[in-house]
Structure formats: structure tokens, C-alpha cells
Amino acid sequence: MAKKVEFMMGNHAVAEGALYAGCRFFGGYPITPSTEVAERMAERLPQVGGRFIQMEDEIAAMASVIGASIAGAKSLTATSGPGLSLKQENIGYAMLCEIPVVIVDVMRGGPSTGMPTGPSQSDIMCAKWGTHGDHPAIAVTPASVQEQFDETVRAFNLAEKYRCPVFVLTDAIIGQMMEQLVIPEPGELEVIERPKPTCKPEEYLPFDMDKDFVPLAAFGSGYRYHITGLHHNSDGFPTNDPVLHTKNTIKIIERLDKNYDDIVKVEEFMTDDAEILVFAIGVSARSAKHAVVEARNVGIKAGLVRPLTIWPFPERHLDRILNKNKIKGIVVPEMNLGQMTFEVQRVAKGRCAVEGLYSLMLDPILPSEILEKIRRFV
Amino acid sequence: MSYDYAKYLRKGKLPHIWCAGCTYGIILKSLIRAIDGIGWAKDDIALVSGIGCASRLPGYVDFNTLHTTHGRSIGFATGVKLANPKLNVIALGGDGDMTAIGGNHFIHACRRNIDLTIFVFNNNIYGMTGAQYSPTTPKGAWATTSPYGMAENTFEITSLAIGSGASFVARTTAYHVAHCEKMMKEAFQHKGTSVVEIINACPTGFGRKNKFKTPASMLTWMKDSAVNIERAKNMSPEELVGKYTIGVLHKVDKPEYIETYDTTVGLKK
Known part of the structure; x- marks a missing residue:
């Protein structure tokens, strides 16, 4: 069909x-x-x-x-x-x-x-x-x-x-x-349905700090519980205990770190032998890909790192490439004044030069502008 | 006469955080009696609140309870109701929460006439943060942020609700316990946005510095100032100076929002 x-x-x-x-x-x-x-x-x-x-x-x-x-x-x-x-x-x-x-x-x-x-x-x-x-x-x-x-x-x-x-x-x-x-046809892309709790309602701990994941019960499903924007205990009720506050805050942040491989998706385009990287997202990445192809056409070993997940920051991907390849420099085109560039610098830890290409003009950054930055690293 | 409140209270969550002399405990009991009286199942109730002393109430009762951000209870409650209209959704908060920071949400819920019950616990002050003036602090009254006397005009909550389109509007007080329960029941049974203003006492934040030396004197003030709406009809404006009416102030039959939406968009034939 x-x-x-x-x-x-x-x-x-x-x-x-x-x-x-x-x-x-x-x-x-x-x-x-x-x-x-x-x-x-x-x-x-x-x-x-x-x-x-x-x-x-x-x-x-x-x-x-x-x-x-x-x-x-x-x-x-x-x-x-x-x-x-x-x-x-x-x-x-x-x-x-x-x-x-x-x-x-x-x-x-x-x-x-x-x-x-x-x-x-x-x-x-x-x-x-x-x-x-x-x-x-x-x-x-x-x-x-x-x-x-x-x-x-x-x-x-x-x-x-x-x-x-x-x-x-x-x-x-x-x-x-x-x-x-x-x-896509129904079923072609994965769709995750919300899991339901299976425990007895009186045993339900909606925010169990000692578990990585607890299903969220829908209001009206027979699991009566409390939700508050105050720091709370595993049962959902407020607590002023700084130890629990610390534990829970770290837990919800680390949950993402622990599942980095599942969450963080990155397109790596011509990076295998790349010596110069372009790191870009969204509309800027479209220009960046064009620039990388043009660079390759004139013999420059450029590659594109295109995050489809920007948070959590794709630092393990970038780190791996920086450890494997001898990278001369990274170009970061972005339509702001360097928000992503600073993150790339943080991950690069001085291993290579990181050059931002910023624009507040309302047109996309051009491939030619990115190519010019790539050439500077040759 | 004894009444078993324990059936509706969460175990181990008392004592509550409210000060001695606060009237919120009385309202909590009225709320439980009203719910028990109309026979709603605990599973079918979503109790949503904002921030402040009143908004801590949901934590004590055994329903689906949602303590949200300051002034936003009605926004959350609207989402809960739209996702599951079978739930009986109650939003509650204090005068500051509902009519200052949450004022926009308050008037728009009334305008939509969505089937929510809204309780405004009016104690004329921001209690939790330590007695700052609210939109209902009377002119001239002392608050920590009006040390020379309140210079702003006040909101009249029930008029605001009526003007905004709520189809059921009532006023009661913490002193009139049986009346309070009755108003709550009628609000629950009304289809559409129901608003009940509940006059309360904050002896710690408001009373002490505003010539109410004791919590009891604030209850006496409620008793002496409240006039039943039926009785008020036969009183002259002069006789009503310094008084407020209690009872059902406004009740109209008007299409409820979700029913209208469902019919309009074809969800319901």
C-alpha cells in the first residue's frame, strides 16, 4: 500500500x-x-x-x-x-x-x-x-x-x-x-502508553525515591494520593528534611543521566574520519550539512554532529568523537550569541578550538558562512 | 452529637499547620460533612488548591488531591476536569491566591461556566507569609505592607464572580457551620461554575492588629455582621452598613462549558 x-x-x-x-x-x-x-x-x-x-x-x-x-x-x-x-x-x-x-x-x-x-x-x-x-x-x-x-x-x-x-x-x-x-502507518513508530500501577492502592508510593520509576496513577483510577510542588517524601506529602530534598532532586536528575543512551539522539554525518566538526541543531544544521558536503567536495575532512536531543546535552557523543579523531576545531553555528558554543567548549575541555558562528539576523546562517569558518581550521 | 470525620481524613497527617484560633479547621469539617452528605465517592473527587494556608487543606483529606502553584489551582482543575469530566472537581484557595495572583483564572472559569466548585477562603490577609494586605483587606486596615493603613480599594468576591458569569454564587462564614455545609452542598449539586466565598478569621495575621483581641472576638464579628440574604431584603441600606449578606446570592440555569464544547465539536451528538 x-x-x-x-x-x-x-x-x-x-x-x-x-x-x-x-x-x-x-x-x-x-x-x-x-x-x-x-x-x-x-x-x-x-x-x-x-x-x-x-x-x-x-x-x-x-x-x-x-x-x-x-x-x-x-x-x-x-x-x-x-x-x-x-x-x-x-x-x-x-x-x-x-x-x-x-x-x-x-x-x-x-x-x-x-x-x-x-x-x-x-x-x-x-x-x-x-x-x-x-x-x-x-x-x-x-x-x-x-x-x-x-x-x-x-x-x-x-x-x-x-x-x-x-x-x-x-x-x-x-x-x-x-x-x-x-x-507513518499506525504501529510503524513506537508509541509508549502510560503504564498503570499494579500494587494495591494503599501501598502506592507515587514518588518512591528508592525506585527509578513508578507509574503515575490517573486521578479517578482508585489510587488516591497527594501531589504537591513542595519538596515531598516518597508518599507525596511535604517534607522539610534536607536529606530527602537532596536525595529526590538528585534522583530525578540522575534518572536522565542513567538513560542517556535512550534519550540522547545524534545524527553523525561524515564524522568517521573528520578532522573538523560542525555542531548544529534545527535550521542551522540544514545549512551546516550543506557546508560539510561542500567542504568534502574540496577535500576538507569535515563532519556534522547534529543533536536531535539537545538536553541532556550530547556530551558523551561529542566526547567519543574527540577521543577517537584528531579534531582540529569545531564550528558551532547558532542563531543566538553562543548558548550552545559554551556547552561545546565545556565538553571539549581545551582538546580543540571551538569557534562559534552567531547570528541574530533573521535569515538562516548560510552554508557559505559555515564553510568559511571550516576553512579557517584547515 | 458526634460525627465520624476519620473516614475522610488521611491517617498520620494531623496535626494541621494552622494557627490556634484559625477557622480553617471548622471549614474542613464542614467540607467533609457536605461531601458525606451528598454521597460522593472518595475516588471521584479531585481537590485542587493553590498556595497559602487554605491551600494546605487538601493534604489532610483522603481524595485525589493536588496542591499546585500560587493562584493556579483553577488552571490545573480545568485540565483535570476536561480530561475526566466524571470527576467532581473542587478548587480552593485564599483571597490572595484566588483574587490577586489567581484573579485572571478565577474570572475566566466563571466566564466559561465550567463545572467546577470554587471555594474562596476569605480572611482578608496573606496569612502564610505573615500578614500582608490582600485584595480584600478593608480600607484603612493594618497589614505588614500597609503599616499606615490599607490605601487600596477591595474586591467584592461574590460580585466579581457574578459579573464574570458564574452560575452559582454564595457567601457563608466559618461561624455559621450548618449554613456553610448547606452552601457547600448546594454548590456541589449545581452544574456549572459554583463559587462560595467563605468568610474566615486569621487572628494571628489580621485580628491582633485590627482590634480583634481574641479569636473569639472574630467569630463574634462574623456572627454579628452576617445577615441572611432573605432577611436583608427587608432591611434598609442604612441598616446594612457594616454588614454582609450570606446565602445563595445568585443562581441561574446556564449551559455548562464542557457539555457545550462536546456538543459544538461533535463529541456528543
Whole structure:
């Protein structure tokens, strides 16, 4: 049977990916350049038995998706920079309370209202550190309309598997452009359903600190328990014990570290014999790939490291390449002033030069600009 | 007359955190009696709160309980209800939580007329942080952030709810225990957004510095100031100065949000 192929906008592909993953609730607020995700969900959710709501603000939108998830529905919200800032309060709540939700951030120029219609990659650090306190964070970074779909499915799987919020960190170009999308058949992509607790309700410890993972019982399923944004004990009730507070915070962060290989996905393109690396995500990675091919055409051994997971940071991948190859330098093109470059420098630990290529111009960084940086390392 | 509250209380979670003289314990008991009275199963209740003294209540009762972020209980509760409309969802919080930081969510829940029961525990002060003025602190009253007297105007919570579109709005007090239970029951049974303002006492934060020397004097104030809505109809404006009405202030039949949504989008034929 022929595959279902569509010509689709990136933001719509996110919505379709969410539905494929079993998303049945969307709570949002209009914001450029993410609004098409909400529009698509408003139309499509009722067709599959789900519900959509446009809340009164970004804060309530984030609250509603967490509430819906607690009641058992896979839930999605979508926003952009200023909305991401507003959502941070409840994103921290979902992190501490281990509630699976997916947050799409279609990056535009910031800070503040910034450049509403202009693309950017300047929320990379905001996704990781935007909410206060020490916390876990997962962010996936699609670079095409197909990946908008596929990585949204993966984001839902990761959220369920590790009981945490997951960001789909995309940008105004990938979100707004139209490309071919091959819709996977049901069952073709893995979809992880939320596991249910099997213990007796009176024995249920929703936040058991001594277990790597405890299924999240839906409200109304017969497991009555307490959830609080205060630091809590294994049973969910508040505690002021600094030992438990430390233990639990480390636990929810280390859970991601322990599962690095499952969470962190990286495309390594022509890196086997590479001497010069380009490290890029999203729209910048598309230019970067072009630049690497052009470099190879003139005999320069360049390679691309393209994370599809930017948080947790793909440091083990980068570390492995740096240990194996004799790398002269890494070029990091990004549409901000160096948020990712600093992370690459941290991992490189002086083993090679790391050169950022920053842009706040509203066009993508050109392959020729990246190629010029590559040439400097020759 | 004794009543078995233990059936609804979580074991080992008392004593509560509230100060001596606080009236929240009385409300907690009214809440339990009201729920028991209408016969809701514990599994079918989601009790959602924000931040503050009142918002610590859910931790003590054996329902599905969700202690959220400051002012956001209604946002969370809306998501819970939309994902599982069979749940009886109650959102509660103090005057600061519900009408200052959570004011936007409060008015929009009322506007939608979504089937939530909202309890506002109004003690005219931010108690937990140590007596700062709230949107319901009376003009001229002392608070740590109004040391010269409150200069701002107050919100009238029930008018706010009615103006925003809530289909059931009532007021009661912690002193009027039987009345409080009755108002809660009627709110639970009403389909749509139900708001009950519950006048409370914070002797520690508000009373001491506002001429209520003892917790008992605050209860006396509730008793003397509250006028039943039916009785108030026969009283002149002069007679009602310094008083407030209690009872069902507003009740209309109006389509509930989720039912309307489900019909509009074709989820329900």
C-alpha cells in the first residue's frame, strides 16, 4: 500500500505527531509563530475523541496540560519565547512532581516581545534553565517537517518513560515552512502508553525515591494520593528534611543521566574520519550539512554532529568523537550569541578550538558562512 | 452529637499547620460533612488548591488531591476536569491566591461556566507569609505592607464572580457551620461554575492588629455582621452598613462549558 504523503507545515506536523502519539488534550494560548499548532489541535482533537481549550493566558495553559496529564490524558501545549517565560513556573512544577507533558517552543527572537515573526535559536538555555532550582530537562530538536512529526512522537514517549516534561525545541523557520511529510502507518513508530500501577492502592508510593520509576496513577483510577510542588517524601506529602530534598532532586536528575543512551539522539554525518566538526541543531544544521558536503567536495575532512536531543546535552557523543579523531576545531553555528558554543567548549575541555558562528539576523546562517569558518581550521 | 470525620481524613497527617484560633479547621469539617452528605465517592473527587494556608487543606483529606502553584489551582482543575469530566472537581484557595495572583483564572472559569466548585477562603490577609494586605483587606486596615493603613480599594468576591458569569454564587462564614455545609452542598449539586466565598478569621495575621483581641472576638464579628440574604431584603441600606449578606446570592440555569464544547465539536451528538 502506498504511503500517505502530505505537503505540510512544520507546526501542523507537530500536531499530527502528537495525535499519532496518543495526545488527547491541548491547552494553549495564541502566540506567533506557534499558533498553527493550536489551530490544528483545535480542529483535530475532537475528531479523535480529545479536547482542546484556549486558556486565558500561558500560565493557565501550562497548568491545564499538567492537570489533564494527572487525570490520565497525554497532553500538549505550544508556545514561543514570551510564552515560554510565562510557562516556566508550572514547568518547574511538572519537573518536581514528575508529570509527563510535552511543550513545543517555536523559537523567535528575544528577549521580551523581541522579534515575533523572526526565527531564532535563543531559547536553548531557557529550555534547560528557565525555571528556578535544580531540575531535569529533556529537549528534542527537529530540523525538518518530517522530524517535527517524528520527534514529537519521540518527545511523548520520553515524557511517559521518564515521567517528566519534554520540550520540542524548534524555530520559526522549521515550524512555518512546508515540506513533504510521510505519515507513518499506525504501529510503524513506537508509541509508549502510560503504564498503570499494579500494587494495591494503599501501598502506592507515587514518588518512591528508592525506585527509578513508578507509574503515575490517573486521578479517578482508585489510587488516591497527594501531589504537591513542595519538596515531598516518597508518599507525596511535604517534607522539610534536607536529606530527602537532596536525595529526590538528585534522583530525578540522575534518572536522565542513567538513560542517556535512550534519550540522547545524534545524527553523525561524515564524522568517521573528520578532522573538523560542525555542531548544529534545527535550521542551522540544514545549512551546516550543506557546508560539510561542500567542504568534502574540496577535500576538507569535515563532519556534522547534529543533536536531535539537545538536553541532556550530547556530551558523551561529542566526547567519543574527540577521543577517537584528531579534531582540529569545531564550528558551532547558532542563531543566538553562543548558548550552545559554551556547552561545546565545556565538553571539549581545551582538546580543540571551538569557534562559534552567531547570528541574530533573521535569515538562516548560510552554508557559505559555515564553510568559511571550516576553512579557517584547515 | 458526634460525627465520624476519620473516614475522610488521611491517617498520620494531623496535626494541621494552622494557627490556634484559625477557622480553617471548622471549614474542613464542614467540607467533609457536605461531601458525606451528598454521597460522593472518595475516588471521584479531585481537590485542587493553590498556595497559602487554605491551600494546605487538601493534604489532610483522603481524595485525589493536588496542591499546585500560587493562584493556579483553577488552571490545573480545568485540565483535570476536561480530561475526566466524571470527576467532581473542587478548587480552593485564599483571597490572595484566588483574587490577586489567581484573579485572571478565577474570572475566566466563571466566564466559561465550567463545572467546577470554587471555594474562596476569605480572611482578608496573606496569612502564610505573615500578614500582608490582600485584595480584600478593608480600607484603612493594618497589614505588614500597609503599616499606615490599607490605601487600596477591595474586591467584592461574590460580585466579581457574578459579573464574570458564574452560575452559582454564595457567601457563608466559618461561624455559621450548618449554613456553610448547606452552601457547600448546594454548590456541589449545581452544574456549572459554583463559587462560595467563605468568610474566615486569621487572628494571628489580621485580628491582633485590627482590634480583634481574641479569636473569639472574630467569630463574634462574623456572627454579628452576617445577615441572611432573605432577611436583608427587608432591611434598609442604612441598616446594612457594616454588614454582609450570606446565602445563595445568585443562581441561574446556564449551559455548562464542557457539555457545550462536546456538543459544538461533535463529541456528543
